[in-house]
Amino acid sequence: MTRPRATRTRTTRTVVIGVGNPILSDDSVGIRIARQVQCCLGAAMPDAGDVEVTEMYAGGLRLMEALTGYDRAFLIDAVETGDGPPGTVHTFARQDLRALRNVSGVHDTSLGMALQVADRLSLPLPSDIRIWGVEIEDGMAFGEELTPAVAAAVPRVVGAVLAALQS
Amino acid sequence: MTKRITIDPITRLEGHGKIEIFLDDAGDVEHTYFQVPELRGFEQFCLGRKAEDMPNITNRICGVCPEAHHMAATKALDAVFGVEPPPAAKKIRELFYSAFYVTDHTTHFYALGGPDFIVGPDAPASERNILGVIAKVGVEIGRKVIDCRSRNHGIIKLLGGRAIHPTAGLPGGWSRAIAETERAHIEQVARDNIDFALFSLQAFDDLVLKNTAYLELILSDVYVHRTYGMGTVDANGQVNFYDGQIRVVDPAGSVFAQYDAADYAQHLSETVLPYSYLKYPYLKRVGWHGFEDGARSGIYAATPLTRLNVTEGMPTPRAQEHFDRMYATFGCAKVTDRRYAPIHHRLATHWARLIELLYASERMLELATDPEITSPLVRVIPERIVGEGVGSVEAPRGTLTHHYKTDERGLLTMVNLIVGTTNNHAAITLSIKKAAQSLIKKGSVVTDGILNKVEMAFRLYDPCLSCATHSLPGHMPLIVRIRDRQGALVQELRQDS
Numbered sequence: 001m002t003r004p005r006a007t008r009t010r011t012t013r014t015v016v017i018g019v020g021n022p023i024l025s026d027d028s029v030g031i032r033i034a035r036q037v038q039c040c041l042g043a044a045m046p047d048a049g050d051v052e053v054t055e056m057y058a059g060g061l062r063l064m065e066a067l068t069g070y071d072r073a074f075l076i077d078a079v080e081t082g083d084g085p086p087g088t089v090h091t092f093a094r095q096d097l098r099a100l101r102n103v104s105g106v107h108d109t110s111l112g113m114a115l116q117v118a119d120r121l122s123l124p125l126p127s128d129i130r131i132w133g134v135e136i137e138d139g140m141a142f143g144e145e146l147t148p149a150v151a152a153a154v155p156r157v158v159g160a161v162l163a164a165l166q167s
Numbered sequence: 168m169t170k171r172i173t174i175d176p177i178t179r180l181e182g183h184g185k186i187e188i189f190l191d192d193a194g195d196v197e198h199t200y201f202q203v204p205e206l207r208g209f210e211q212f213c214l215g216r217k218a219e220d221m222p223n224i225t226n227r228i229c230g231v232c233p234e235a236h237h238m239a240a241t242k243a244l245d246a247v248f249g250v251e252p253p254p255a256a257k258k259i260r261e262l263f264y265s266a267f268y269v270t271d272h273t274t275h276f277y278a279l280g281g282p283d284f285i286v287g288p289d290a291p292a293s294e295r296n297i298l299g300v301i302a303k304v305g306v307e308i309g310r311k312v313i314d315c316r317s318r319n320h321g322i323i324k325l326l327g328g329r330a331i332h333p334t335a336g337l338p339g340g341w342s343r344a345i346a347e348t349e350r351a352h353i354e355q356v357a358r359d360n361i362d363f364a365l366f367s368l369q370a371f372d373d374l375v376l377k378n379t380a381y382l383e384l385i386l387s388d389v390y391v392h393r394t395y396g397m398g399t400v401d402a403n404g405q406v407n408f409y410d411g412q413i414r415v416v417d418p419a420g421s422v423f424a425q426y427d428a429a430d431y432a433q434h435l436s437e438t439v440l441p442y443s444y445l446k447y448p449y450l451k452r453v454g455w456h457g458f459e460d461g462a463r464s465g466i467y468a469a470t471p472l473t474r475l476n477v478t479e480g481m482p483t484p485r486a487q488e489h490f491d492r493m494y495a496t497f498g499c500a501k502v503t504d505r506r507y508a509p510i511h512h513r514l515a516t517h518w519a520r521l522i523e524l525l526y527a528s529e530r531m532l533e534l535a536t537d538p539e540i541t542s543p544l545v546r547v548i549p550e551r552i553v554g555e556g557v558g559s560v561e562a563p564r565g566t567l568t569h570h571y572k573t574d575e576r577g578l579l580t581m582v583n584l585i586v587g588t589t590n591n592h593a594a595i596t597l598s599i600k601k602a603a604q605s606l607i608k609k610g611s612v613v614t615d616g617i618l619n620k621v622e623m624a625f626r627l628y629d630p631c632l633s634c635a636t637h638s639l640p641g642h643m644p645l646i647v648r649i650r651d652r653q654g655a656l657v658q659e660l661r662q663d664s
Contacts, residue, residue: 023212023227056331057227061278061297065317109278109297116298121309142212 012049026136030076064114079133086137087149234267235562241336246556248549255542256340266322268527340546360528393418396473404479428559469565469590471519480505483529562587598624
């Protein structure tokens with residue numbers, strides 16, 4: 001969905017989206033990272049441009065709609081690729097989207113598919129879409145804590161996202 | 168030698184959820200089931216928390232129908248705190264809920280279920296998706312779909328407080344009233360929704376009903392199950408998504424039971440089976456007799472189609488026209504002045520969903536133009552703790568029930584949810600089995616088209632297992648594995664989207 005926002009000319013408009021379920025243990029890691037990114041924004045980061053931080057627990061069309069209208073979109077999600085132990089941080093490009101945990105869902109298309117729909121309908125997609133995926137251990141049990149290895153990855157990803165915002 | 172065919176979605180690389188088809192020695196289907204891992208520990212997570220937190224916890228169970236969980240939880244809290252919301256609050260809740268229905272049914276038809284028909288059941292999986300739909304019907308219609316979602320997400324945010332996880336539901340009412348300028352905007356959105364729903368029904372007519380092959384598929388025996396059907400009805404016996412009594416009709420169309428949602432445990436039981444995490448609810452009075460349909464099996468379904476099977480006609484005029492047309496197409500006689508004998512052809516669920524899309528749009532307009540909708544009286548403050556409550560709504564994919572008990576401080580001591588899809592677990596299994604039996608015979612070659620039709624058997628239920636469990640294939644790449652009894656791989660077919 002395209003949302004109205006203050007127009008700031010000559011600034012890059014970035015949306016940072018933490019994807020996951022906040023009460024499903026490690027599945028929440030993207031959301032936790034996004035919240036910390038939000039806390040770090042402000043006067044300390046004059047070069048970050050116009051940044052909006054949001055949370056989603058929905059993939060596909062809903063997520064695509066949330067990032068249309070921005071110049072850059074940074075997504076953070078939990079992944080279960082098996083490529084590395086829990087806490088391993090992967091970076092993905094748009095074509096790798098299938099590997100993410102929450103960006104494809106049963107009642108929606110995959111985000112990759114949704115982005116193709118946006119292209120087809122000429123919706124204004126960000127030219128720069130970056131994705132961080134944190135390898136998780138337990139995303140099937142309700143709980144508000146991260147497992148230790150996943151928790152340890154949080155500051156690293158927060159740092160990476162903040163650095164990317166200033167790049 | 169028993170062979171096993173597995174339809175295995177690989178949206179997550181470890182492959183959550185699968186359909187297994189067991190073949191007997193003759194190459195015929197012996198048994199099928201679908202299996203999904205379950206999210207763990209929800210009740211434990213909730214116990215000891217304040218009951219009033221539940222609308223904001225349960226709406227996070229799932230990203231698909233947070234609005235339905237929010238509403239069922241809010242209604243359960245009305246009961247827990249023994250408080251009756253003012254009329255305007257109930258109407259705002261239903262208005263909000265109608266907007267949610269419009270987005271949900273629209274997404275299912277165009278992005279999930281519809282591609283099977285619009286693009287075609289025998290089309291390659293890579294084309295049976297929303298992109299294929301856009302290719303077939305045009306970019307302009309794709310924009311209409313996105314516009315419809317967008318304007319209704321806007322209403323959900325306006326009324327619910329947040330775009331994804333609404334927060335406005337409170338025991339005894341709703342957190343905000345509607346200003347006149349907002350009401351006028353909502354009215355316009357409702358009118359646009361009616362146009363869009365009529366357009367969608369016309370598209371269904373042109374693309375599906377006028378296609379002889381598709382119509383034959385819908386009318387064929389492959390997708391027929393004569394089970395009981397469930398839906399919520401108002402005081403007039405007519406479908407309502409937000410409130411009413413639960414009605415169950417038998418396979419012949421007689422009302423088998425009608426009860427307050429609070430009495431659900433008197434009418435429903437659940438069985439568990441060794442090979443699945445899923446619970447299979449059934450009608451207590453009939454009993455569980457395995458995966459059989461008919462009046463002597465307690466299996467029931469709760470879907471858009473069964474909601475129309477239980478209703479005494481549609482409450483809104485345009486939806487009524489399409490309702491009559493659908494039942495006429497299936498040759499159903501009326502069993503009361505306004506209700507027809509049930510349609511058991513499960514693929515008609517897609518059609519029923521579009522009729523519900525129209526009803527939700529018309530109901531939204533009725534509510535948006537109700538003089539009371541802008542009343543500032545939207546809350547009654549609770550003053551006591553009853554300690555137990557049941558809240559029920561029709562989620563788009565079936566009756567959703569929340570049941571809570573609390574101690575004298577209002578802290579939760581028991582939480583039980585029966586989510587929409589759970590009602591349909593047994594019926595989904597029946598449908599997969601029957602579709603597989605009809606389509607796989609004497610070792611006939613397993614083609615994508617056949618497996619697509621098996622997938623169609625469960626997709627028509629719009630299964631949302633992210634709250635019941637986690638993931639089941641929507642439009643996803645499939646790996647099909649045929650195994651012998653020992654589990655050795657005989658053949659692997661792969662179908663990428």
